[in-house]
Amino acid sequence: MVRRREFVVDIDLDVAPGETVAVMGRSGAGKSTLLDALAGLTPLDDGVISLDGRVLDRAPRVRTAPMQRGVVLLGQQARLFPHLSARENAAFGPRAAGVPASVARSAADEWLARVGLPGTGDRRPAQLSGGEQQRVAVARALAAQPRVVLLDEPLVALDAVTASEIRSMLRERLAGVTTVAVTHDAVDAAALADRLLILERGRVTQAGPVRDVLSSPVTEVAAKIAGLERIVGEASDGGWVCGRLRLESADAASRALAAEDGRALSAVFRAVDVRLGQGVRATVSYLEPTPAGVRVVTDVAVAEVSPGEAAPLRAGDVVHLSVSPDRVRFVAAS
Known part of the structure; x- marks a missing residue:
């Protein structure tokens, strides 16, 4: 639970290994607060966050630092290191974990190829388009072999064609990776997620398989999301x-x-x-x-x-x- 000025974000979220859960709701409903808490960027006021049986946070005494959680957060902006090449950006996580440089760079090149950017390892972020930068950000996240991936509307800043391409790539690369994805787009939820949660003022008002929620919305917010x-x-x-x-x-x-x-x-x-x-x-x-x-x-x-x-x-x-x-x-x- 996280107390905000307007309301309390209090969510019971259980994600199975390898499952992708989408979270949707109005702006300000508490979606980013949820991701920040899972990533360790926002402390809990009450409650517990655990991963694979390990307690990461238990308010008020236990709090695991973001870098030690095995969780990566992909946001609307790629936030690549501008002075590093695409290869060095993708290799950053493994190198920080102690993987030898040559091994990390080789793995980075493999991940760049997997996200559709073969042969771009020497290019810096300024030499890449917005869509290419987001692909590098995905490669960097997955090269770190996270236990959980958090997506905070990673497609919202992209044009429709590029967003469709990145969405397809994410669907392939996140298969089998435990993921929580915040989005405003029902297409993202249907394409990427197994389950969908509708969040309103910090509370889950509907949850279930994506198509069930979108076809039978129980609130006005869920209906608008479903079109x-x-x-x-x-x-x-x-x-x-x-x-x-x-x-x-x-x-x-x-x-x-x-x-x-x-x-x-x-x-x-x-x-x-x-x-x-x-x-x-x-x-x-x-x-x-x-x-x-x-x-x-x-x-x-x-x-x-x-x-x-x-x-x-x-x-x-x-x-x-x-x-x-x-x-x-x-x-x-x-």
Whole structure:
């Protein structure tokens, strides 16, 4: 547990050997505080951190220095040593551990090749692109043979193409390495992690296999992370209602939840699955362009439609909305 000015970060986190756990949440939810505590950069106010049965921290008496934990932290910036070559950067961890220089440099060259940078050992960070620097940072981290890797949004500063390439490389190189990955991108979580934790104001509000959490979010934060719309209503006659909006689901688990009239449920669906032209009456609040089309925000729900469909619409217009049952899931409201 770590006490912050606004709230307490209190998380029960158990990561199996070789497992990757992603942590997502709003900015300021406590994600970086969690990683800093695991890395030994922030002391615990209460609780225990252990690794492979060894107690690293136990507040207030036991605290292991960052360099002695067997844990490496990869952040948004590569933070390479600017005066060292890529090879010497990658060799730094093994050399600090007492590995002979020639052996450490040979291993560094092998790691540079594994992260997609063969033959770049003599280049300094200033001669490398941002994506190449991040690859060197990964090589440096893994060459140290850490017991745990912590990722603090290492792709956020990269362009989309480079981020995709680094994500693919991380998926390959972190296979079998115990990892905790903080990210704002659900694509990162789905690509890299086995499990996902949703963190809100220092507490875990949902946890489970990545796809389960993303498909059935129980809070508004989890729904936004998953790119889903979430509306809280209640079960009624085998379906779900909220005001004048009624939805049904073809999902067996959702139908089971809806069997109990009056039960508080959230309906979750994608805005792109909302259709205009029939269904419940709604009033357009505003239109919001997106890379793929236009979000039509109404007083009932949000629909994402093509620019052509949105072209005649204006704020205040009346539209009709519907969602096919095979595109809707019901989740117990938190």
